[in-house]
Amino acid sequence: MGPCALPGVVQWMADGMRIQQTVPAEDTQLLFREPGVLTGFRPEGKSWSHYLLSVGQVHNESVNIWSHLLGFCVILCTMHRYLTVDIGYDNSHWFVVFAFGICCLIYTGTSTFAHTFHSKSALLHYTCFQIDYIGIGYFSLGFAIITFHCSCHRHCNLFSEYFFLTANVLLSWVGFFCxxxxxxxxxxxYPLRRKLWNVCSFGSQGLVVFGLVMFRHRDCWFDDFCSMSSLNHHTSVFITAFISIFFFSSHFPExxxxxxxxxxxxxxxxxxLLCVTGTLLEFKAAYVDLIANDNGRLETGKFQPDTSAIFGAMIAYGILSLGTLVLLSPYTKRKIQQDLQISDKCQ
Incomplete structure (x- = not known):
């Protein structure tokens, strides 16, 4: 960096420390408003650096940004711990844990990006959250991969690994598309129907994946030598997921x-916060099952992972989703024009 660039950097840092003004709900587009949130909105139409610097400011998206930005860092550290320090299971499963971690980093990263920059314009608002939905689809796919290979019921070998991966690539894409x-x-x-599109699309995939473990709960219920407490690590994941759906759907308490x-x-x-918590609990659940399986205390499916198939599934979902994002762009622009026409009629 040359000396001529230093004044610009100093000015940029000074701008970052300057308190940015926020606007009330009535002074922002209807598109950017949230139920029960009346103040703290960032004005639209500012520069990219303005929204980047807003990460260090106080507004109504601050917690949404930092919860997943810090979550990204925590997940990265958790990946390192389970793949190095705590590794004690069959090393052939390291790629499964790695793949799940990468999917989790993608969803926290895309969410951080979306909540940081979506206020810049209407087009960016729609695009950012479509990218965010791609990230959620990656999390769903990663959750399916790690559950299938580490924690599913032993009778689930009736399912072909390739069939299961292909089905979940499609289910993740359906969640993103819906x-x-x-x-x-x-x-x-937004009406309740819009939330149902979100919850039912990704929720149906969640139920399919949870079903791989629910059969273990059923067997344990009828087995005198099995304690349900031995499945607490999975029960905690279920409970966290259902509570998070409630807060996502209800906009409670605001x-x-x-x-x-x-x-x-x-x-x-x-x-x-519940998403990050559930992610960390799922890391632990997979680790507990792999250790128990290695020690002969648990008989799950524990299928030998095909790293090329897993990697291919992740790449295929990304290509499919990004291609769909491009195909949706004309409809996005049309929606923006419709929003402007409605706004003009209301004025």
Missing amino acids: SSVAKLRYSRP RFFPGRFDIVGQGHQIFH
């Missing part, structure tokens, strides 16, 4: 106490 279509189809204030949780305490912020 969420993107719902975002484009409905306008704020919907019922408008203005009280504009900066901290929104339901989506709680949802973010």
Whole structure:
């Protein structure tokens, strides 16, 4: 970096320390508003650096940004620990844990990006959250991969590994596609149907994956030599997932106490924290099962992973989703024009 660039860097840092002004809900587009949130919105139309520097500012997206930004760092450290320090299971399964970790880094990274930059413009708002849905699909795919190879019921070998991977690539894409279509189809204030598109699409995949472990709960219920507490590591993942769905869908508590949780305490912020918590619990659940299986205390499917098939599934989902994102771009632009026409009629 030459000396001529130093003044620009100093100015950029000075801008970052300057308090950015936020605007109330009535001074921002309907597109950017959230139920029960009345203040703390970032104005649209600013520079990229403005929104990047807003990461260090206080506004109604601050917790959403930092919860997944810090979550990204925590997951990265957790990956390192389970792949190095705590490794004690069959080393052929290291790629499964690695693949799940990469998927988790993608979903926290895309979420951080979306909540940081979506306020810049209407086009970027729709695009950012479509990218965010791709990240959620990656998490769903990674969750399926690690559950199938580490924790599923021993009778699940009736399913072909390739069939299971292919099916979950498609289910992840369906979740992304349904969420993107719902975002484009409905306008704020969003009806309950829009949330159902999100929850039912990704939720159906979650039920399929949870089913791989639920058979173990069923067997343990009827086995006198099995204690249900031996499955607590999976039960905690289930409970965390269902609670997170509640906060994602309900906008509780801000919907019922408008203005009280504009900066901290929104339901989506709680949802973010629960997502990271559930991710860490799933790392532990897979680790516990792999250790128990190696020690002969647990008989799960524990299929030998095909690293090329897993890697191929992750790449295939990414190509499929990004291709769909490009195909949806004309509909996104059309939606923006419709929003502008509605706004002009209301004025």
